Amino acid sequence: MKKILLLGAGRSAASLIRYLLTHAAANGWHLTIGDVAVEHLQQTVAGLPYAEVLVFDVHNRAQRAAEVSKADLVISMLPAVFHPEVAKECVKQGKHLLTASYVTPVLRELHEEALQKNLLLLMESGLDPGIDHMSAMAVLQQLRGKGARLLSFKSYTGGLVAPESDNNPWHYKFTWNPRNVVLAGQSTSKYIQDGTYKYIPYPQLFRRTETIQVKGYGAFEGYANRDSLSYREPYGLTEIPTMLRGTLRRPGYCAAWDALVQLGMTDDSYQLENSENLTCRQFTEAFLPPASGDLQQVQQRVGAYLNLPIGSDVLQKLEWLGLFTDAPVALARATPAQVLEKILQKKWRLESGDKDMIVMQHQFVYELNGKKRELKSSLVVKGEDEVHTAMAKTVGLPVGILAKLLLQGRISQRGVVIPIHPAIYEPVLEELKQYGVNFVEQEREW
Amino acid sequence: MKKILLLGAGRSAASLIRYLLTHAAANGWHLTIGDVAVEHLQQTVAGLPYAEVLVFDVHNRAQRAAEVSKADLVISMLPAVFHPEVAKECVKQGKHLLTASYVTPVLRELHEEALQKNLLLLMESGLDPGIDHMSAMAVLQQLRGKGARLLSFKSYTGGLVAPESDNNPWHYKFTWNPRNVVLAGQSTSKYIQDGTYKYIPYPQLFRRTETIQVKGYGAFEGYANRDSLSYREPYGLTEIPTMLRGTLRRPGYCAAWDALVQLGMTDDSYQLENSENLTCRQFTEAFLPPASGDLQQVQQRVGAYLNLPIGSDVLQKLEWLGLFTDAPVALARATPAQVLEKILQKKWRLESGDKDMIVMQHQFVYELNGKKRELKSSLVVKGEDEVHTAMAKTVGLPVGILAKLLLQGRISQRGVVIPIHPAIYEPVLEELKQYGVNFVEQEREW
Numbered sequence: 001m002k003k004i005l006l007l008g009a010g011r012s013a014a015s016l017i018r019y020l021l022t023h024a025a026a027n028g029w030h031l032t033i034g035d036v037a038v039e040h041l042q043q044t045v046a047g048l049p050y051a052e053v054l055v056f057d058v059h060n061r062a063q064r065a066a067e068v069s070k071a072d073l074v075i076s077m078l079p080a081v082f083h084p085e086v087a088k089e090c091v092k093q094g095k096h097l098l099t100a101s102y103v104t105p106v107l108r109e110l111h112e113e114a115l116q117k118n119l120l121l122l123m124e125s126g127l128d129p130g131i132d133h134m135s136a137m138a139v140l141q142q143l144r145g146k147g148a149r150l151l152s153f154k155s156y157t158g159g160l161v162a163p164e165s166d167n168n169p170w171h172y173k174f175t176w177n178p179r180n181v182v183l184a185g186q187s188t189s190k191y192i193q194d195g196t197y198k199y200i201p202y203p204q205l206f207r208r209t210e211t212i213q214v215k216g217y218g219a220f221e222g223y224a225n226r227d228s229l230s231y232r233e234p235y236g237l238t239e240i241p242t243m244l245r246g247t248l249r250r251p252g253y254c255a256a257w258d259a260l261v262q263l264g265m266t267d268d269s270y271q272l273e274n275s276e277n278l279t280c281r282q283f284t285e286a287f288l289p290p291a292s293g294d295l296q297q298v299q300q301r302v303g304a305y306l307n308l309p310i311g312s313d314v315l316q317k318l319e320w321l322g323l324f325t326d327a328p329v330a331l332a333r334a335t336p337a338q339v340l341e342k343i344l345q346k347k348w349r350l351e352s353g354d355k356d357m358i359v360m361q362h363q364f365v366y367e368l369n370g371k372k373r374e375l376k377s378s379l380v381v382k383g384e385d386e387v388h389t390a391m392a393k394t395v396g397l398p399v400g401i402l403a404k405l406l407l408q409g410r411i412s413q414r415g416v417v418i419p420i421h422p423a424i425y426e427p428v429l430e431e432l433k434q435y436g437v438n439f440v441e442q443e444r445e446w
Numbered sequence: 447m448k449k450i451l452l453l454g455a456g457r458s459a460a461s462l463i464r465y466l467l468t469h470a471a472a473n474g475w476h477l478t479i480g481d482v483a484v485e486h487l488q489q490t491v492a493g494l495p496y497a498e499v500l501v502f503d504v505h506n507r508a509q510r511a512a513e514v515s516k517a518d519l520v521i522s523m524l525p526a527v528f529h530p531e532v533a534k535e536c537v538k539q540g541k542h543l544l545t546a547s548y549v550t551p552v553l554r555e556l557h558e559e560a561l562q563k564n565l566l567l568l569m570e571s572g573l574d575p576g577i578d579h580m581s582a583m584a585v586l587q588q589l590r591g592k593g594a595r596l597l598s599f600k601s602y603t604g605g606l607v608a609p610e611s612d613n614n615p616w617h618y619k620f621t622w623n624p625r626n627v628v629l630a631g632q633s634t635s636k637y638i639q640d641g642t643y644k645y646i647p648y649p650q651l652f653r654r655t656e657t658i659q660v661k662g663y664g665a666f667e668g669y670a671n672r673d674s675l676s677y678r679e680p681y682g683l684t685e686i687p688t689m690l691r692g693t694l695r696r697p698g699y700c701a702a703w704d705a706l707v708q709l710g711m712t713d714d715s716y717q718l719e720n721s722e723n724l725t726c727r728q729f730t731e732a733f734l735p736p737a738s739g740d741l742q743q744v745q746q747r748v749g750a751y752l753n754l755p756i757g758s759d760v761l762q763k764l765e766w767l768g769l770f771t772d773a774p775v776a777l778a779r780a781t782p783a784q785v786l787e788k789i790l791q792k793k794w795r796l797e798s799g800d801k802d803m804i805v806m807q808h809q810f811v812y813e814l815n816g817k818k819r820e821l822k823s824s825l826v827v828k829g830e831d832e833v834h835t836a837m838a839k840t841v842g843l844p845v846g847i848l849a850k851l852l853l854q855g856r857i858s859q860r861g862v863v864i865p866i867h868p869a870i871y872e873p874v875l876e877e878l879k880q881y882g883v884n885f886v887e888q889e890r891e892w
Contacts, residue, residue: 187715187716188710188713188715188716190716190719193736194736196728196731196732196736197718197719197720197732198732198733198734198735198736199710199713199716199718199732199733199782200710200733201708201709201710201713201733202649203648203649203707203708204708204710208735229719261649262647262649262650263647264634264645264646264647264650267634267645267647269633269634270633270634270636270645272643272645273636273643273675274643282642285642286642286643286644286645287644287645287646287647288644289644289654290639290640290642290644336645
């Protein structure tokens with residue numbers, strides 16, 4: 001009997017839980033699911049001898065230690081901020097850990113101790129980071145095997161709404177943490193292009209997009225992630241002249257989001273005065289120069305301020321959000337970003353029956369036998385419904401599969417590891433195909 | 447014999463030192479000047495029985511305690527970051543303290559203890575903050591005395607170059623800490639206009655300027671300071687519908703500075719890769735999208751990127767800075783802001799014989815006897831040369847005068863205080879007139 005402790009049973013854990021429960025009996029697992037709220041899981045585990053739920057408070061040190069001590073493997077789907085404490089507990093007690101979150105400097109410091117204790121802390125094992133690493137490394141290995149020299153690698157991922165559920169002018173709905181969407185890109189974005197380091201400050205980020213075509217799904221626009229440089233080394237691409245990692249949205253999103261950025265609505269650094277008494281229109285007005293002349297309507301004033309014609313797509317998107325209405329903000333001591341998040345949550349909610357869609361595309365340019373070629377590797381995954389979303393599936397399934405491989409003793413790496421080793425990613429990518437997580441490759445001369 | 451310990455003998459202390467030495471003998475003062483570098487003062491104090499210089503290291507706790515213990519009054523012109531330590535030492539040892547720096551929350555916490563020990567910690571006593579408080583309060587007192595109701599108060603200050611020494615297209619030279627000029631405005635600026643709170647994010651700040659006319663000196667442009675709200679209470683203006691504090695530049699400066707902001711050159715949050723090997727042109731290129739088509743020249747590319755016509759004033763100002771040249775940056779592990787500061791320091795240096803200029807203007811709108819009136823109170827001070835600058839004079843003289851008043855026992859306030867009390871500011875403003883620091887008032891119907 002192998003004991004798995006899963007911490008965190010939020011939205012993105014639905015598919016992971018289903019995977020673990022499906023494979024538990026055959027593999028001899030016992031699964032304990034801990035979260036602050038577990039009522040929604042009581043029925044799922046009812047009558048299953050190999051599963052239980054547990055009200056778990058990550059801040060409760062004694063409980064944390066006690067539960068970790070009983071486990072053979074800890075999987076954490078908690079917010080990333082809790083991972084240093086969880087990881088330290090695992091290392092202390094000699095337990096393997098599996099997460100979908102980034103390796104931060106604090107976590108990297110545990111590498112030596114984990115190695116000494118023969119432990120695996122396998123991080124960045126969800127979608128992005130996760131499937132992006134695995135699928136990119138698989139292509140890179142194939143190209144290297146042929147003797148190709150890599151000239152450019154660009155990789156984009158987006159969590160979007162599926163076309164059949166897309167009924168808003170932003171062509172976007174929330175499928176993960178809304179706060180992260182609102183705050184995205186606030187640090188300067190860094191990448192390298194033709195051997196030149198490039199830096200995009202926040203006020204330019206949503207203007208410097210590239211158009212990405214995905215066969216059968218049309219056009220997307222990509223904006224650069226904060227750090228496209230740090231994966232050059234783990235990917236073995238330290239000499240590559242061009243490398244960019246980005247986020248995908250539907251065309252038009254970025255121009256409209258840029259308007260919110262330029263207004264100052266994504267600012268999370270200060271609290272608005274009197275935010276609880278503002279209407280949405282007053283919230284918008286707070287960012288505008290004082291009214292003058294005949295420009296009295298807030299929509300006209302936003303247009304004049306940001307140089308957007310009345311009737312333009314951008315102004316229509318802002319209007320659709322309700323930013324020019326007298327609806328109350330009703331949020332006390334709020335930052336602009338918190339007010340905006342509240343407004344967006346009403347408008348961008350995944351409704352019952354809605355399907356989301358994950359889109360990922362890697363673009364490689366390489367030289368082989370004196371010829372330049374481009375290879376695109378694209379993934380599209382649609383959700384089943386608003387619970388078993390494509391996001392939950394693509395984040396949770398690789399974690400579930402890796403848990404299985406780890407408990408079956410098929411992963412020999414130790415220390416703080418990300419899934420860039422063939423022995424790790426090959427079986428994951430293979431099994432993911434059964435779930436419709438399948439990359440399509442297109443190649444052409446460049 | 448009263449002992450004054452002056453900490454910090456940098457550029458802005460020149461006029462203060464001259465004032466203190468001039469008045470020392472008659473007032474029975476002994477002046478000790480401590481700084482990390484004091485060679486430049488050896489000759490100034492040579493042969494003066496009432497003055498000495500001292501190599502002083504603010505990080506040396508023992509020396510700090512020893513020197514403070516000998517003093518009756520400590521004046522600190524050190525960078526503001528050192529003031530918590532200096533102020534705590536003063537309170538501990540029961541010494542009065544005088545500075546030209548802002549009251550921060552840490553310093554405000556010393557208020558009660560200072561009161562109990564009958565000590566005065568008189569802060570914000572230079573130019574801005576300092577003369578701005580004193581001169582504004584003097585006008586406000588006069589208006590209130592007449593029964594006026596205040597509708598609007600805007601106050602602008604700028605440290606600029608005098609017209610006769612203005613030989614560059616930015617019409618600006620450094621007269622104080624260049625780093626602060628480069629980083630100015632990075633937090634969202636807050637003010638209130640017609641009863642509505644307004645927030646200007648950094649990427650809009652240098653676009654939302656107002657034109658300010660100063661009689662005899664032409665036009666200036668003002669951009670909003672970070673916080674125009676917190677002085678409403680100390681000024682007794684909690685109900686005022688409009689209040690703005692701003693910084694003055696010559697027309698055209700802000701549009702060109704905005705280009706640097708939009709490029710990302712004022713960013714201090716990350717280090718450039720390989721900064722030591724960049725040329726100025728490559729530094730500029732790092733912020734541009736990759737070259738494409740026939741736009742190969744970096745100046746053309748900046749123009750196309752920021753929508754600036756070739757030959758425009760803004761592009762000419764950037765060209766004049768040398769941003770399109772192959773001159774080496776030669777600064778290792780530098781942030782963009784640090785590189786920009788280095789480039790600016792070469793171009794915006796106050797040369798031998800150059801005169802600087804301080805400009806301050808308060809704009810009051812008030813209602814009296816059913817009529818609306820506007821009162822402008824303006825100050826222009828020019829420097830003598832590149833050492834006795836208008837900046838050094840207007841920062842140092844009020845500090846010197848307040849030191850005299852304090853040691854003469856003419857200031858009864860205690861605790862952490864700023865110069866908003868008539869008993870403090872009236873004699874200072876009166877004496878400042880002798881030094882040409884004189885406000886001119888203009889009034890008209892509004």
